[in-house]
Amino acid sequence: MSLALTVDEIVNTLKRSSLTTVLVEGKDDILIYRWIESEIGVVNANFFPCGGRDKLLQVFERRSEFPDLKAIFVADKDAYVYVNPPENLAEIIWTNGYSIENDLYYGRNIESLLDIQEKEIFSTSLNSFVEYYAFEIQNFLEGRDFCFRNHPQHLICDIQNTVKQAFLERINFVQPSNELIENLRNNYDVLIRGKSLFALLTRILCKQNRAIKHSKLTLLELCYRTHRSAKFIELINKINEKICA
Numbered sequence: 001m002s003l004a005l006t007v008d009e010i011v012n013t014l015k016r017s018s019l020t021t022v023l024v025e026g027k028d029d030i031l032i033y034r035w036i037e038s039e040i041g042v043v044n045a046n047f048f049p050c051g052g053r054d055k056l057l058q059v060f061e062r063r064s065e066f067p068d069l070k071a072i073f074v075a076d077k078d079a080y081v082y083v084n085p086p087e088n089l090a091e092i093i094w095t096n097g098y099s100i101e102n103d104l105y106y107g108r109n110i111e112s113l114l115d116i117q118e119k120e121i122f123s124t125s126l127n128s129f130v131e132y133y134a135f136e137i138q139n140f141l142e143g144r145d146f147c148f149r150n151h152p153q154h155l156i157c158d159i160q161n162t163v164k165q166a167f168l169e170r171i172n173f174v175q176p177s178n179e180l181i182e183n184l185r186n187n188y189d190v191l192i193r194g195k196s197l198f199a200l201l202t203r204i205l206c207k208q209n210r211a212i213k214h215s216k217l218t219l220l221e222l223c224y225r226t227h228r229s230a231k232f233i234e235l236i237n238k239i240n241e242k243i244c245a
Helices: 007-015 030-040 053-061 100-105 109-113 116-141 165-170 178-186 194-205 216-225 230-244
Strands: 021-024 046-049 071-075
Touching: 007 046, 007 053, 021 030, 021 053, 030 046, 030 100, 030 216, 030 230, 053 071, 071 230, 100 194, 100 216, 100 230, 109 194, 109 216, 116 178, 116 194, 194 216
Parallel strands: 021 046, 021 071
Antiparallel strands: none
8 A cells, every 4th residue: 555645545445445454654664564464464454554643643533434444543652652642542552662663672682682892882872862862852841842853873973972062062952850861761762762772773783894784674673573572562462452352
């Protein structure tokens, strides 16, 4: 199914459908949902990518237009991981962490690919990124401009493995609360945007001088097939339960 469909086209397609349908964002995470669809079985449900979170939520708001279809909505929590989702969206199955990538990363077992020296580099870069990211969360919680999408590869200095001082000065960085930093440090696999977590890993695991290089896609597949986390299993179970209900 094309991700370029408009909301109207998606709704009209669903009106004509009779097969249980799991609607997902499907912009950046469609590969993961295809793996889940294959595991659950396409005869049991059709996974339908909407082409983004905004489209999925708009289709959800129009679900009364296809009342005879068993439609299941699955979405990344995104910033709702820091505040509770609105009650009017309670029917949606939300990821446990910021995104489905967080649910794959949860438990941090994938970090076992790092050797001793790489773990030190990862720890340094992660701790620096945590302080910066806590600043963005604090801005969000206090109603100021924020951005969770800044890519670690652009922010982290290759030599010092910390967030570049010039960048911090450009965003008028101020030290966030110690409580927020500590919470983020203890729960980074849930609260830091999944794409950023995998970027922090791949900047180390795909270095030119590394004997075995890992891309983000190989890390995702390893998480899915050999390092499956409790939170990811919980998400799949929620989807399965609604399909079978």
